[in-house]
Every structure is written in C-alpha cells, then in structure tokens.
Amino acid sequence: MQEIDLADNLQFEETQEGVRLECNDKNIPVNQDNLVCKAANLILKECGIKKGVLINLEKNIPVGAGLGGGSSDAAATLKALNSLWEVGLNDGELMEFAAKLGSDIPFFINGKTSLCSGRGEMISPVEVRSRMDYLILFPRVHISTETIYKNLKIDLTKKRKDVSFFFGCTEIFGGCRHCQVAV
Template sequence: MTSLVPTPVHVRAPGKVNVFLKVGARQDDGYHDVAIAYQAVSLVEDVRAYPADDFSVSFGGSVDTSGLVTDGSNLAIKAARMLARRTGFRGGVRLEIEKNVPIAGGMGGGSADAAATLLACDALWETGMARDDMLALAAKLGADVPFVLVGGTAIGTGRGDQLSPALAQGTFHWVLAIAEFGMSTPAVYEELDRHRERHQRDIRPAEEAPSVDAEVLQALRAGDARMLGDALHNDLQAPALHLAPGLGRILELGEENGALAGIVSGSGPTVAFLAPDADAALELQVALSAARLTAVRAHAPVHGARLVHD
C-alpha cells in the first residue's frame, strides 16, 4: 500500500523565553528542581525529514550554524534514533534544519529541533505515537523539549518538564538582543551554586521545590505587559552576568530605550526585552541595532511544534 505522507515532512517549532525562572537547591545528584513560566515565541526552527537508510542532519538558516555538530551527539539525531528504537522502526531519516533561534542562547533552539524531529519522524515513518508517549520521550531529551511540543504559555516544574498550561490572553511583544557568543547551561548553574555558597549568610536558602510567583500568573492571565514586566525574574541572571558582564550594559540599553523590563533568557546570553506594544518593540529594535547589536522582534505566545503543509 502506498504511503499518503507527503515527502519531505515539514515541521515548524518555536523558540521560547522564560518569563520566570526560579532554581531550587542543588540536589545530591547535582541537579536542581526549577519553576519556569515559558512562552513560545514567533522565532521558529523549520525541520524537514526525508526517508533515508541511516541518520543524518544538515543546517542552514539565518544564524551561523558552522559550529554545530552533525554526528550522533546532535539532539535532533538523538530524537530520531530514540523514536526509532521506541517504535521498532528499522530505517533512518535525513534531516534538513533551517535555524532562526540563537544557538546556545537560552531560547531552546536545540530543544525546538528535537521536538520538531520527533513530530516529523512520527509522521514520516507513520509510527502513530500517542501524544502522552511523545511528551514522555521528549522529556528524556531535555527539560525544554516537551514545552516546545505543547507551545503557548505553560508552567514547568520538577526539572522543568512537568508541564501545566497557564492561562494567558493577548499578545506580548518581545525584542531579543542576540549575543555573538553562546553560554554553557551547566557552567551558569555551577556559577549559581558558587554564588549561593559565597553569599549564604546574606541570602535566604534556596527552596527544595520552587514555584512560580502569583504575580506572574496574574499578569499572564490579564494579558498585562506592564504587570508582567514588573514580575519578570530569573535566578540564573546574576551568574550569567558574572560570567559575561557585558550583558549588564545590554540590559541598561534596552531599558533606556523603552523596554518595560529586560531579562536574561534562560542561562543566557540572549537578553529578552518586553515592550508595551508592537510600535514600541520596533523602536527598541531600531535603537539596539543602532548600537550594533543583533536585535529581532518576536511575539508570544504561539503554537507548539506542528506539521506544515508546503
């Protein structure tokens, strides 16, 4: 019987900003529980999957992809292999990925590639995986991967992968200042642990099981950008600024040019600025570009990973 699946299978998946990130105490295994409020943004990755005997990936797009690995350690290849193992599929896939989300920028670009690959391969191979099973598989690939499948606005707890949808209305306008360097998430967490040790007499001990502040949920529910600007928070911002002090000047520059607030996204180094409306976002983008920063506009929330019919 001939397959009705069009080739290639094309899936589009969004990047994300964390409007809130609280990090719990370091556990015995070295990991931390977190509480995150995620928003999927209109900066997207496009993944096309073609039938093949083995597994391969190539990259293009608006960001420099020359440093990306294309072997079995690539997260998209890991996602495809994991799905094949789980479903007993014996073939492979050739992936072509068009990247627009900054690499190692704290916006979940690699997670978006992995989520899109799961969806694309499931459609290409006609493996028919149930949604809950795919979310469980996604969680094994990284804490942000399940969120990219779900999209919209959500709260993540545990390692960030225990998701519950958050009520959000309206559209939030973001301007993203994209650094010319990446940051290692483990290095930023290590710096957070050192920061907490250095200042343990001055700061309250970290919670074992952190939660998202009520003010954040209220601002999202109201669709109120000013209220959300006041509630933005990221425990990883201080260690990221310690490792990359230049990010502090970028935060100042955005807030001097009309941003309601700025926040380091995830473990950095992308800085996300919340603007009051679309016009203010355009003015802020122009001001940041004039300061020779790479700045892109995005709106949120948007859909999670989904099939695109070319």
C-alpha cells in the first residue's frame, strides 16, 4: 500500500457526551455506522472516556474509488482523539484499535509505503529508494470494497505461480525480498 497526498479534512470539537458527525457530502452517512463514528465510539468505550465529540468531515477523497478514504478517516479519528483526550495510546495500540474496525485501517496509522498481508492488518514498511510518480484516474464509478471482496472468486487452495509485483522492483526498493506475490 502507498500513502498518497490526497486527504479529507477532519475537525474535532470536544462535547459533553456522545459522537456526532457532520459532513459536506450528502452521500456520506453521518450515523453511528460510519467508520469515523465507530472509531470515536471505540476509543470512548475501550478507554473509559466520559466525554463526547463533534466531528466535521470535509470529503476530498472520492467515495468508492478504492483509495481508502473511509479507512484513513477512521485512522485519523483514532489519532486525533488519542491526542485530544490525552489517552496516551502508542502507535502499536492505535493499530490494534484500528484492526478492530477494518483490515486496511492499521496501515493509515503510519502510512508511507508498506507491504500488507493477512487481511491487510500485517504491515511491513518498505524503504523506497527512488521517487515514483502516480497518475490516479477516477472514472466516477462507485464500488464498495465489501462488494468487490464478496464478488472476488479466488481459489485459495490452488497452487499458483509467483509473478512479478513491480517491474524494476529491485531498483526501486533496493533488493527488497518481498518483490514477488502470488496471483
């Protein structure tokens, strides 16, 4: 996974109790099923916090584009509330909380460039030794990650040949031993 320079904006205001979310995008649910609310409620419950928060979410990451917008917002919420409420969780503990919310959310605690395995929650940082530019195209087609994985047909027991993960991976990552993936 690769962190990119595209982000939603989140603002947090301490309140007396509860979690309330406001968003500039009317297509984003602002109820307690939103990952941002789930992250806030997780910290409240697990850390015994007796406060509340009003969260304002300004969406810039396209919804349903596979760029991790909701997951990165949940991770940002965990980090922000850890600081706002002076909870004192370290990155490892924040990653454990993040894993309770979703498979790719732990990645967004630290970001950068990483190889992810398991469900996505096992993260191995990778040193990138040369600059890489990306062009991200968004065809304005919204597909939920859940829908993609429900429809993905992979035989997990069939032996598959390893194929190259990146062309020129050795040059980019300086001899990275993780340059092959099973497809």
